[in-house]
Amino acid sequence: MYISENFSNDEEGNLTISGVNTLDIAKKFKTPLYVMDVNLIRKNCRKFKGALEKYCETNSFVCYASKAFSCKKIYEIMKEEKMCVDVVSLGELFTAISAGFPKEKIYFHGNNKTEEELEFAVKNEIGKIVVDNLSELKKLNEIAEKNNVVMKILLRIKPGVDAHVHEYVTTGKIDSKFGFTIEENEALGAVKLAKELKNVKLEGLHCHIGSQILEIKPFLLAAEVMMKFIKKIKDECEIEINELNLGGGFGVKYLKTDSFLDVDECLKNVISLIKQKSNEFNLKMPSIAIEPGRAIVAQAGITLYTIGSIKQILKEKTYISVDGGMTDNPRYILYKSLYEATIANKAAEKKVKKYSIAGKCCESGDLIGENVLLQEAEEKDILAVFATGAYNYSMFSNYNRNLCPAVVFVEDGKCSIAVKRQTLEDLIRNDV
Numbered sequence: 001m002y003i004s005e006n007f008s009n010d011e012e013g014n015l016t017i018s019g020v021n022t023l024d025i026a027k028k029f030k031t032p033l034y035v036m037d038v039n040l041i042r043k044n045c046r047k048f049k050g051a052l053e054k055y056c057e058t059n060s061f062v063c064y065a066s067k068a069f070s071c072k073k074i075y076e077i078m079k080e081e082k083m084c085v086d087v088v089s090l091g092e093l094f095t096a097i098s099a100g101f102p103k104e105k106i107y108f109h110g111n112n113k114t115e116e117e118l119e120f121a122v123k124n125e126i127g128k129i130v131v132d133n134l135s136e137l138k139k140l141n142e143i144a145e146k147n148n149v150v151m152k153i154l155l156r157i158k159p160g161v162d163a164h165v166h167e168y169v170t171t172g173k174i175d176s177k178f179g180f181t182i183e184e185n186e187a188l189g190a191v192k193l194a195k196e197l198k199n200v201k202l203e204g205l206h207c208h209i210g211s212q213i214l215e216i217k218p219f220l221l222a223a224e225v226m227m228k229f230i231k232k233i234k235d236e237c238e239i240e241i242n243e244l245n246l247g248g249g250f251g252v253k254y255l256k257t258d259s260f261l262d263v264d265e266c267l268k269n270v271i272s273l274i275k276q277k278s279n280e281f282n283l284k285m286p287s288i289a290i291e292p293g294r295a296i297v298a299q300a301g302i303t304l305y306t307i308g309s310i311k312q313i314l315k316e317k318t319y320i321s322v323d324g325g326m327t328d329n330p331r332y333i334l335y336k337s338l339y340e341a342t343i344a345n346k347a348a349e350k351k352v353k354k355y356s357i358a359g360k361c362c363e364s365g366d367l368i369g370e371n372v373l374l375q376e377a378e379e380k381d382i383l384a385v386f387a388t389g390a391y392n393y394s395m396f397s398n399y400n401r402n403l404c405p406a407v408v409f410v411e412d413g414k415c416s417i418a419v420k421r422q423t424l425e426d427l428i429r430n431d432v
């Protein structure tokens with residue numbers, strides 16, 4: 001009935017998440033509110049780890065791409081699940097370290113890491129830095145030398161694969177701002193330089209071909225390009241690449257009718273291809289890493305809002321306005337992303353009418369969705385929007401000086417605050 005099995009209705013017809021009544025949660029913690037099902041997050045981690053370990057005989061690493069949802073508590077969960085994490089900024093790195101996440105299991109990404117960021121990463125001797133460009137490679141080597149450490153690195157490669165997704169989220173193409181191209185020996189040049197530099201150690205290669213990918217094919221294409229490049233590196237530079245990181249992008253269901261990527265099937269096929277290419281090219285099978293973000297947290301999250309004003313525009317359109325909007329969920333205004341929703345206190349009633357769900361910001365485009373089928377809506381109803389666990393809280397903005405909602409974690413029938421609601425005092429804390 002719902003997009004995933006952790007949602008249900010109780011006897012009174014109210015929506016539950018992992019067995020807990022969402023109305024009770026909304027009453028206790030107020031709206032707007034992000035609610036995350038930790039049991040599902042753990043299950044997703046185990047799904048990825050289980051599949052990699054099943055098919056891959058070499059070492060394998062599942063790195064949670066924490067830009068999808070980042071706060072101290074999530075890094076604690078990732079630590080318990082024995083995951084690696086990837087971070088893309090000093091802020092995420094600091095949060096992970098503050099949460100006691102093991103530094104050696106952190107990968108650091110980004111196309112324009114600042115000296116401050118590199119210095120912090122080096123001083124903390126984090127696991128691996130995924131180097132994006134030559135200037136970063138040289139800078140990193142200098143900083144590592146100054147601090148007397150040898151940093152493990154991966155090189156970010158553009159495999160030139162178009163993952164057939166929304167163009168804003170496709171990053172593997174040649175004209176992407178991320179990484180080295182294999183063409184014109186740009187990437188090979190970086191490998192050669194890394195070999196010369198004393199304070200970096202080239203551990204492997206990385207690629208990430210896009211997000212919300214629903215087919216296995218682009219992953220196979222990327223893996224093949226990367227294996228060919230690994231062979232070229234061995235032939236021309238006499239370096240064996242130990243690790244191949246294939247990035248994230250595993251597509252999930254946002255609507256009941258959506259298709260999604262079968263993770264087990266995908267990893268089985270990808271690893272089988274890598275094995276085959278290793279044999280064919282006479283290479284040792286590299287360790288495999290992947291970086292799912294969305295697929296770990298998207299479906300685990302819902303957002304609860306209180307419905308305010310309801311406006312019927314002529315016959316064709318009815319707006320319901322909620323106490324949040326593009327500030328807590330900018331994905332509609334950014335990508336026209338679709339979401340399913342239900343009125344939590346009428347979850348068992350029939351959905352009878354299509355609504356446009358508007359936020360409270362001063363932008364006409366501030367919508368959570370259009371033509372969303374819902375039960376008959378009334379003021380003070382609690383609206384639950386599904387699959388908001390990824391790229392919602394992490395993309396929050398204080399536009400219009402709206403406050404950031406709290407994040408509540410539900411696990412084994414119990415609720416706890418993971419992130420407190422922003423206060424008005426927080427809002428002016430840095431104002432002078």
Ligand SMILES: *Cc1c(COP(=O)(O)O)cnc(C)c1O
Nearest residue numbers: 065208211248249291292293294
């Ligand atoms: C965004 C990103 C990911 C995660 O992407 P998802 O689509 O959330 O799985 C992984 N690796 C890199 C380098 C990224 O930029």
